[in-house]
């Protein structure tokens with residue numbers, strides 16, 4: 001009956017059709033979010049799409065995204081995705097205008113494809129397809145409803161009462177979509193109240209606290225990087241479009257694979273062990289020369305070497321394949337952890353529970369290795385295996401299997417393109433060579449000779465070191481350049497390489513003008 005009316009009446013105009021389909025797409029997102037809140041937040045259609053895009057973004061695009069948007073790369077992705085979805089919805093609306101079954105079919109097909117992608121997520125069970133499927137049915141129903149409402153009234157776009165009826169229906173559908181999304185948010189936060197769980201966290205007592213940071217290690221030079229990076233300023237790099245929410249009660253760590261006995265720890269069992277504290281400078285392999293993807297924190301946690309000993313690694317195992325609750329993996333050389341008292345399963349950062357963005361409730365921290373091969377956040381699984389058997393998230397994408405941090409140095413002050421008075425100018429920055437330590441930093445002006453900078457006192461081999469140098473600046477435009485020497489005597493190379501595949505090299509420069 002509806003069919004007959006629909007065919008005898010004038011169809012929606014293009015703008016109305018686009019509006020109807022956009023509302024239907026909003027229904028897919030909203031309903032999907034709601035159903036996923038109950039099943040698993042990572043099964044939400046929007047996040048399935050986002051995570052799939054992230055996992056398959058070609059390297060040049062990922063590098064450019066980090067260069068353009070820095071740590072806002074995920075916001076940029078979300079906005080781009082919304083734009084693409086609106087464009088897709090407009091196309092579906094125009095198709096539906098020609099033939100409703102065609103538009104509905106395309107929407108249904110795309111929804112089914114998202115359900116399929118959901119099943120491919122690393123942590124997916126069969127239930128992962130459910131949010132997209134339910135949401136697609138709701139979306140197709142909304143689309144048909146919006147196309148049939150004006151048709152059923154026998155009018156056409158632009159007629160007074162029909163137009164009002166249509167707009168009313170669109171508004172109702174859009175409001176329903178928004179309500180579903182908001183309810184999903186609320187239900188999700190109720191089911192997984194990570195904020196409350198985190199505030200109830202009590203720092204483990206540490207028998208043997210880390211030695212204090214002395215004033216001579218943390219110089220008070222304006223603009224110079226502080227020795228300890230506050231949590232709110234610590235760089236964040238991960239593949240999580242949506243932060244995992246894992247309470248301490250839900251958390252388990254399974255240690256298995258090439259071991260004598262499998263070990264499963266819950267948070268209480270972990271807390272019963274002796275906690276230790278260690279200051280470590282974490283560094284991202286994607287850090288460009290002079291970049292700020294590095295930070296130092298006081299990490300509190302449990303020695304990985306002790307936890308592994310409980311499982312008894314096989315003598316021929318050479319890799320710890322760690323896995324996060326959202327499926328990210330890292331492959332860490334076993335010998336970087338065994339016998340290393342500073343390689344931690346960390347639960348706290350700078351005296352508070354790990355921030356959710358930095359891995360709450362537990363993450364790995366291994367000194368001397370770039371984060372992608374060592375610092376798994378939200379870690380739930382350690383598999384003892386071998387480099388010739390297993391690959392991890394970034395090594396599957398061509399990055400180096402072994403990735404020790406390269407010697408680097410950075411100029412923090414003066415700022416890039418600063419205009420300075422002539423005379424004495426303080427030049428200062430940080431340098432790092434985790435595991436080896438920094439023994440010298442040198443500064444060069446234009447093509448002059450290299451002058452030794454004054455080093456702040458060293459805290460440990462695994463932390464960065466501040467340096468300062470007083471420059472007698474003469475008028476003109478000048479290039480300042482820095483290089484570090486590590487404790488093995490190797491001078492930081494001037495050869496410029498990209499972060500791919502195992503970390504950038506080259507010397508940081510700053511151009512300034514002296515009046």
Ligand SMILES: Nc1nc2c(c(=O)[nH]1)N[C@H]1C(S)=C(S)[C@@H](COP(=O)(O)O)O[C@H]1N2
Pocket residue numbers: 234235236237238239240282283284285324325326328357358359370371372375376377378
């Ligand atoms: N679960 C998870 N852990 C992860 C990552 C990730 O994408 N997912 N990225 C790694 C990378 S590349 C780095 S450099 C560090 C960054 O840690 P931060 O965000 O706490 O600074 O986390 C590592 N741990």
Ligand SMILES: [Mo]
Pocket residue numbers: 237283284285286370371372
């Ligand atoms: Mo990284």
